[in-house]
Amino acid sequence: MRLQVATRHAIFSVLELASQPDRQMSAVDIAEKYSISPNHLAKVLRTLGREGIVDAARGVGGGYRFVGNPKRLTLFDIIAIFEPIGPTTGGIEAGDDTSEGQALRLVMNEIEDTARATLSSITIDTMLKIARRSSAPKPSERRSVSR
Amino acid sequence: MTKEQAFIIRPASAADIEHIVRLDAAVTSMPKSTYWEALFKDCQSRRNQHFLLVAVKGDVLVGFIAGEIRAWEFGSPPCGWVFAIAVDPNTRLSGMGADLFQAICDAFRRAGITKVRTMVARDAQLVMSFFRAQGMMAGPFVELEKDLDE
Numbered sequence: 001m002r003l004q005v006a007t008r009h010a011i012f013s014v015l016e017l018a019s020q021p022d023r024q025m026s027a028v029d030i031a032e033k034y035s036i037s038p039n040h041l042a043k044v045l046r047t048l049g050r051e052g053i054v055d056a057a058r059g060v061g062g063g064y065r066f067v068g069n070p071k072r073l074t075l076f077d078i079i080a081i082f083e084p085i086g087p088t089t090g091g092i093e094a095g096d097d098t099s100e101g102q103a104l105r106l107v108m109n110e111i112e113d114t115a116r117a118t119l120s121s122i123t124i125d126t127m128l129k130i131a132r133r134s135s136a137p138k139p140s141e142r143r144s145v146s147r
Numbered sequence: 148m149t150k151e152q153a154f155i156i157r158p159a160s161a162a163d164i165e166h167i168v169r170l171d172a173a174v175t176s177m178p179k180s181t182y183w184e185a186l187f188k189d190c191q192s193r194r195n196q197h198f199l200l201v202a203v204k205g206d207v208l209v210g211f212i213a214g215e216i217r218a219w220e221f222g223s224p225p226c227g228w229v230f231a232i233a234v235d236p237n238t239r240l241s242g243m244g245a246d247l248f249q250a251i252c253d254a255f256r257r258a259g260i261t262k263v264r265t266m267v268a269r270d271a272q273l274v275m276s277f278f279r280a281q282g283m284m285a286g287p288f289v290e291l292e293k294d295l296d297e
Contacts, residue, residue: 074276113269118285121275129282 001115007082009036009044014078015131017054017066018124024063044082051081068124075127076119085116154209154243156250159187159199166208167201174233186213198254202234202243210234212247216260221288226262227255232277248281266290 003011012034017025027045031038045064048054053068079085095101122130159167164180164187172178190197195216202210212232218225229251234244252263264286267275 071280117269117272117275120272121279123276123280126276126279129280133282 003079004083005040006044006047007079009034009041010048010078010082011075011127012036013041013045013048013064014053014066014068014073014124015127017064018068018070019128019131021066021070024057024061024065026063029063047081053078070125070128071123073124074120075122075124076116079119085119154202154204154238154241154246156200156202156246159190159201159211161187163201163208163211167199167211170208170211170233170235171231174236189215195258198251200247200250200254202247204238209238210243210247212251214251214255214263216255216258223288224262225260226264227252227258227260229263229265244277245281248278 013030016030016033017023027042028038031041045054045056049056049064053066053073054064055067056062056064076085093101096105164183168178168180168183171183186197187199190199197215199213200211201208210233212229214227214229214231216225216227217223229248232244232247234247255263263283265278265283267278269275
């Protein structure tokens with residue numbers, strides 16, 4: 001499973017802001033840490049603001065602040081804002097009306113159900129705990145990634 | 148124990164079983180007194196392998212956790228299994244579930260166990276979130292099943 005760029009930016013932003021809920025951070029500060037485009041990130045943050053997950057304060061010293069509930073907001077909730085996710089309920093595809101197509105649909109649904117259950121069970125609070133347990137390379141040791 | 152967590156966790160006694168049965172029935176809507184009585188007997192006869200712990204607030208039982216050590220099933224080396232946990236709905240969000248989980252993990256550790264597992268229904272999001280919050284991740288086994296009338 002590969003997440004879209006905007007979804008990854010959203011998850012990083014929420015994690016960064018939720019890790020210090022009393023602090024306001026600018027899009028530039030967050031973008032710098034994750035080596036991502038501040039302009040793209042600003043759009044993502046506006047979307048998160050419309051969803052009531054972050055709050056934006058304008059003007060000098062302004063920035064974004066996490067206003068969600070870290071023990072209730074899940075990865076699934078964030079991903080679902082930015083990209084379609086869930087069981088294969090889309091249109092009929094070629095071969096779907098064959099027994100082989102139905103068998104393939106059954107297996108794909110099993111995979112998607114598992115992914116959905118995993119993403120729905122991991123809250124932002126839990127992600128922050130996992131991140132604290134993970135050892136990240138120092139900034140100077142990180143490899144650069146094309147944006 | 149903090150002031151807000153005015154409860155104690157201890158091994159279940161015979162007098163606790165009726166309260167465990169009642170709390171379990173209230174939480175799962177599936178009364179099963181025979182099961183809990185048998186499980187308590189197992190705990191009494193194999194104290195180092197079967198665990199049934201209760202959380203008590205004053206004189207009231209407000210939570211419990213059950214588990215056991217299993218060895219070599221499915222090719223797995225000995226590990227602790229948590230197969231039931233319940234907290235009185237009026238007492239939730241007090242950290243009691245986490246303390247119960249910690250207590251049974253401590254019991255497993257004292258028995259020399261270094262791994263704990265559980266199994267959760269895929270759609271039981273709150274229960275799965277609870278175990279995730281305790282640091283549990285997907286393990287190396289996948290549960291498979293089949294309807295026998297196929």
